[in-house]
Amino acid sequence: MSATVRLPRADGSWEQRRLADPARWQRPAEPLTARIAFAAAHVVADPLGDNVPGAPAVVDWESTLAFRRHLWSYGLGVAEAMDTAQRGMGLDWAATRQLIDRSAAAAREVGGRIAAGAGTDHAPADLTSLDDVTAAYEEQIEIVEASGAQVILMASRQLARLARGPEDYAKVYERLLGQVSRPVILHWLGPMFDPALHGYWGSAEVPAATAAFLDVIGRHAGKVDGVKVSLLDAEHERTLRSALPAGVRLYTGDDFNYPELIRGDGTHHSDALLGVFAAIAPAASAALQALGRGDLASYDAAFAPTLPLARHMFAAPTWYYKTGVAFLAWLCGHQPGFTMVGGLQSARGVVHLAELARLADDARLLPDPDLAAARLRAFLDVAGVPR
Numbered sequence: 001m002s003a004t005v006r007l008p009r010a011d012g013s014w015e016q017r018r019l020a021d022p023a024r025w026q027r028p029a030e031p032l033t034a035r036i037a038f039a040a041a042h043v044v045a046d047p048l049g050d051n052v053p054g055a056p057a058v059v060d061w062e063s064t065l066a067f068r069r070h071l072w073s074y075g076l077g078v079a080e081a082m083d084t085a086q087r088g089m090g091l092d093w094a095a096t097r098q099l100i101d102r103s104a105a106a107a108r109e110v111g112g113r114i115a116a117g118a119g120t121d122h123a124p125a126d127l128t129s130l131d132d133v134t135a136a137y138e139e140q141i142e143i144v145e146a147s148g149a150q151v152i153l154m155a156s157r158q159l160a161r162l163a164r165g166p167e168d169y170a171k172v173y174e175r176l177l178g179q180v181s182r183p184v185i186l187h188w189l190g191p192m193f194d195p196a197l198h199g200y201w202g203s204a205e206v207p208a209a210t211a212a213f214l215d216v217i218g219r220h221a222g223k224v225d226g227v228k229v230s231l232l233d234a235e236h237e238r239t240l241r242s243a244l245p246a247g248v249r250l251y252t253g254d255d256f257n258y259p260e261l262i263r264g265d266g267t268h269h270s271d272a273l274l275g276v277f278a279a280i281a282p283a284a285s286a287a288l289q290a291l292g293r294g295d296l297a298s299y300d301a302a303f304a305p306t307l308p309l310a311r312h313m314f315a316a317p318t319w320y321y322k323t324g325v326a327f328l329a330w331l332c333g334h335q336p337g338f339t340m341v342g343g344l345q346s347a348r349g350v351v352h353l354a355e356l357a358r359l360a361d362d363a364r365l366l367p368d369p370d371l372a373a374a375r376l377r378a379f380l381d382v383a384g385v386p387r
Contacts, residue, residue, distance in 0.1 A: 025282030077113030090342020166202030
């Protein structure tokens, strides 16, 4: 086989590229200790399933769980059933519940760390009261806790629609935090990831929303392991993490600025819960291993070439980044086809995905260049791109 492929560029030009040999990424011999790091994992669709928009998800469970074992093998935790797994964008509650149970069982088998999202997406969109929202959260929290996974309290579209101010968010979250059996991760997902969450925490103004967020955390710090913030604003994250109560972590969700935020400023640092880590797991592991040794040069060298890839993958409309995660998983041989639940493989264009492949090659993240080139050629052929 040949690892050469002709790739289109956004400016209309073409590149004849021979894909590079992969870097020699080393799996950690011991658990990563420098930072806690979760990769938010995607789901692999069954290529023979009727995974069209609006249909119940048909999941390739073997490939989905194998991908999680791949992440654990590099020392990363798995953040399960999050927006990367297409919560609210093709993954229905029946499949989500199976996903949580199956992944938690797989985590126990290998000793892997796992946290899973609890939200309200199984409930009707037109819930009429905060009590209904709370009850919906409680149902999912019970399932996540029963699985053995740590709870990630996800943002709720129904709560965003019903809440009239910060006090309504406080009412719901304080009731939930009073019930959980062990500390949770609170997830603040910005509107660039889900427009329905505009104004979350009671204000469209980020400083006011942050004050409300901190107020809830401050009153229940013993029930909050950390907060996962996905606003793509590095300065806001630095300010927020310095204001958190002692012992409450900030898990960065900033896929644009994660190297500097995880590295820290000498006083504070961020841990990680990132969708991009699913796509760059070997490099992320290498960086964190280097950080644990105090080798900042190697940390920077491992992460630097992944940043252009991440910024391209999460380009607007950001909520379609999941398509790039699945595309790279296919190129890397982690799944049999480039299909997604809800038909979401159609959410990014050919040129965007070709550039993503180029950037993954620049970062030397394609483990089998011949396979990746063959799959790229097949993809471009089906798309009607001339060779």
